[in-house]
Every structure is written in C-alpha cells, then in structure tokens.
Amino acid sequence: AQSVTQLDSQVPVFEEAPVELRCNYSSSVSVYLFWYVQYPNQGLQLLLKYLSGSTLVESINGFEAEFNKSQTSFHLRKPSVHISDTAEYFCAVSPAGNMLTFGGGTRLMVKP
Amino acid sequence: DTGVSQDPRHKITKRGQNVTFRCDPISEHNRLYWYRQTLGQGPEFLTYFQNEAQLEKSRLLSDRFSAERPKGSFSTLEIQRTEQGDSAMYLCASSLGGVITEAFFGQGTRLTVV
Numbered sequence: 001a002q003s004v005t006q007l008d009s010q011v012p013v014f015e016e017a018p019v020e021l022r023c024n025y026s027s028s029v030s031v032y033l034f035w036y037v038q039y040p041n042q043g044l045q046l047l048l049k050y051l052s053g054s055t056l057v058e059s060i061n062g063f064e065a066e067f068n069k070s071q072t073s074f075h076l077r078k079p080s081v082h083i084s085d086t087a088e089y090f091c092a093v094s095p096a097g098n099m100l101t102f103g104g105g106t107r108l109m110v111k112p
Numbered sequence: 113d114t115g116v117s118q119d120p121r122h123k124i125t126k127r128g129q130n131v132t133f134r135c136d137p138i139s140e141h142n143r144l145y146w147y148r149q150t151l152g153q154g155p156e157f158l159t160y161f162q163n164e165a166q167l168e169k170s171r172l173l174s175d176r177f178s179a180e181r182p183k184g185s186f187s188t189l190e191i192q193r194t195e196q197g198d199s200a201m202y203l204c205a206s207s208l209g210g211v212i213t214e215a216f217f218g219q220g221t222r223l224t225v226v
Contacts (some may be wrong), residue, residue: 004154006154009152022200033214037219041117041202041216041219042219043115043216043218043219043220044155044203044205044217046214046215046218049212049214051212078220090154090155092154098143098145098160099145099157099160099168099171100145100147100155100157100215101157102154102155102156103150103152103154104153104154105154
C-alpha cells in the first residue's frame with residue numbers, strides 16, 4: 001500500500017516570491033510520482049511526473065520537482081510565482097501508473 | 113474531442129435514494145477510473161476499467177457502490193440507498209493503455225445527500 005503526505009494544507013505567498021510545496025510518500029514498492037493541479041472550477045490536470053532517469057523534472061510553466069529516494073520526497077518548487085498559479089496542488093504516487101494515491105492537497109494562494 | 117465529460121455536474125438527493133452518474137471518456141482511451149473526493153481531501157481511488165473489464169473494484173467503499181462500462185466506452189457509477197456520508201465530488205478519469213500514461217480528469221459530479 002502507498003500513502004502520500006502533503007505537509008502544508010495552505011501556502012500563502014506574495015507574487016514573484018519563490019515557493020515550495022512539500023510532498024512525502026510511503027510505499028513498500030517502487031512508485032511513479034506525479035503532481036496534479038486543480039484551478040478553480042476546473043478538473044485535475046497533470047503538472048509533471050517522475051518516471052525514471054533524472055531526478056529533477058520540470059513543467060512547461062516553470063514548476064520543477066525533485067525526486068529524493070532516500071527521503072521519500074517529491075517537493076514542488078517554483079522560483080517566482082504568479083497570481084495565475086493560485087490553485088490546489090496534489091501530489092500522487094502509483095506503482096504501475098494506473099491507480100493513483102493522492103495526498104490531501106496544498107492550496108497555493110498567491111497575493112499581489 | 114472535448115475531454116472527459118461527466119453528467120450531471122451536480123446532484124442533490126434524499127437519503128435512501130439511488131443515484132447514477134455517467135462518465136464519457138476521451139474517445140480513444142481504453143482505461144477509465146473513478147475517484148471520490150471529499151472536502152479538504154485528495155481524490156480517493158474507487159475502481160477502474162480496461163475496456164469493459166473492471167480490473168480493480170476492491171476499493172469501492174461498500175456494496176452499495178457499483179460501476180459498469182458495458183461497451184468499453186462510457187461508464188456509470190451507481191450508489192444505492194445513499195447516506196449523508198456519500199456526499200462528495202465523484203471524479204472520472206481516462207487514459208490510454210500502456211505502462212505509464214497520463215490520466216485526464218473530468219470536472220466531477222458533486223453529490224449532496226440531504
């Protein structure tokens with residue numbers, strides 16, 4: 001079985017400041033790791049994923065996440081946030097890429 | 113294709129009634145998933161299909177929950193004898209087959225049991 005912990009339920013940050021959303025997971029088997037984003041009144045969208053290879057993965061809108069196997073973490077970072085990044089972010093794991101186990105989510109609130 | 117479509121978007125029902133939700137996946141996707149999301153929590157996996165075969169249903173919350181995908185296209189999720197604790201957002205997602213493919217989510221059906 002797998003479990004995912006997102007340590008912060010809400011993260012307020014000013015525009016253009018850096019941000020880190022934390023994600024730790026537990027699993028008895030190797031897993032693939034994902035970050036999904038949910039903008040207000042929209043469905044979940046895949047932001048980025050780690051399958052294998054380089055432990056640092058990037059999204060097209062400036063987010064990056066680093067897989068740390070020893071710390072079982074997959075924290076999401078962005079060096080400079082925009083108002084449009086305001087959303088709920090979910091970390092998820094899957095042993096086979098089909099059934100996802102999600103964390104409780106982190107609400108990122110970007111203030112002007 | 114407009115993505116994963118769920119109907120209805122909102123459903124209010126009285127306790128004890130049966131409800132059925134529909135999900136239309138992206139047309140070429142052969143995998144279909146159902147999740148439940150309660151307020152302040154992440155989505156919780158319920159069941160999934162590969163074409164018309166239901167490959168995992170042990171996570172369905174009780175025997176009041178059932179899902180079908182009779183022709184390998186759209187799917188329905190039924191909840192019988194609804195309870196107030198069933199109030200939640202029910203999410204559907206679809207993906208291509210294969211080892212690792214992106215799941216595309218619908219906007220969900222919000223169920224309120226009164």
